[in-house]
Amino acid sequence: MAAINFRHLEAIRALILSGSVTGAATRLNVTQPAVSHLIRDAEERLGFALFNRELGRLSPTRKAELILEMFERSLSGLEALNDYCAQLKQSEHRQVVISTIPSFAAAVLPQIIRTYRDEIGPDFFLIKSANTEMGIASVRYNSSDLAFGVNLDPVPGVECATVHNSRALCYLPPGHPLGEKTVITPQDLAGLPMITLSRMEGIAQSIASRIPDHGEAVVECPAAITxxxxxxxxxxxxxxxxxxxxxxxxxxxxLRQFSENIPFDHRIYWSTSKPMSFDLDKVIALARDFTADAVGRTLARVPAAG
Incomplete structure (x- = not known):
C-alpha cells in the first residue's frame, strides 16, 4: 500500500465536512477537479473506497470516518506542539505533561504544582483531562509524562505507585431520610435512584460485585465532581x-459512612521507557501528602458510627 500525504488528508477532511466536492474545493481554495483527483489518488493508494457514490451524492465510508478521527487527533497534537513552541518563546523551562482524572485535578493537583514550583523549579505544567484508561495509554505512548487515575492496573511499559487508598462514602441529597443514620447499608439503598460513575474506571463493576441490589441507576457520569x-x-x-x-x-x-468496603486506589503512572526530566519522587511524595490532607478534610465532616 502506498502512503497518503497531508494533502490527501486535507481533501478527505474537507469533503467529509462540506459534503460536496464544490464545498471541499472552496475550503481548500483549489479547483473541483483537484479535489476529485486527490480523493481518487488516496483511494488507489489505500486500496479501499473512502466515499459511497450514489445518485451524484457522496457519503463517507466508515473507514473514511475513522481516518478523519485519527487526523483530527493528529491536528490536536499539532496544536499542542504549537502551544508549546509559543511557551518556549517566553521560557526554556522543562514541560511536564500530566493526564489526570478531573477529581484529582481539582482536589490535589493545584497544591502539587504550586509546591513543586516553589521548592524544585519553575517547570511548565500542561494538564490534560482524561479517564484512567486513556491516561495510562498516554503515558505508555509517551504523550504524557505522568497520569493520575484510580483502580486500574498498569500495562506493560508503565509503572505505578499508590497515592492513597480509601473506601467509598455514601453521598445523599439534602434532606434525605437516610441522613438520620450514621452508617448506610446496601439494604438501605435497595431500589433508590443512583448516580453511577463511568464503567471505564472499574468502580461501577466494583460496586455491583459487592452490592448487587444497590439501587436503580438513573444517571451515569464520568466526572466525579459532576x-x-x-x-x-x-x-x-x-x-x-x-x-x-x-x-x-x-x-x-x-456524607455518611458505608458499611461495605468499596476501595478507591488512587495511583500515579509513568513510563518505564522514558527518562524522567523532573523529580518524580517529589511529585509522588507531594501527591500522597496532599491527597491524605484532602481525604482528612472530608472524613472530618462524616459523623462517627453510632
Missing part, C-alpha cells in the same frame, strides 16, 4: 471516594 452536583440537585445518591468531596464545599450533600 456526580456530586447531581446528588446536590436531588437526583439520587452515589458511592464515591472521600477525596472528591474535599473540592465540593457545599454542605448540602450529606
Amino acid at each position: 456526580v456530586l452536583a447531581l446528588v446536590e440537585a436531588g437526583i439520587g445518591y452515589t458511592l464515591l471516594d472521600p477525596m472528591t468531596a474535599s473540592v465540593f464545599r457545599s454542605d448540602r450533600v450529606v
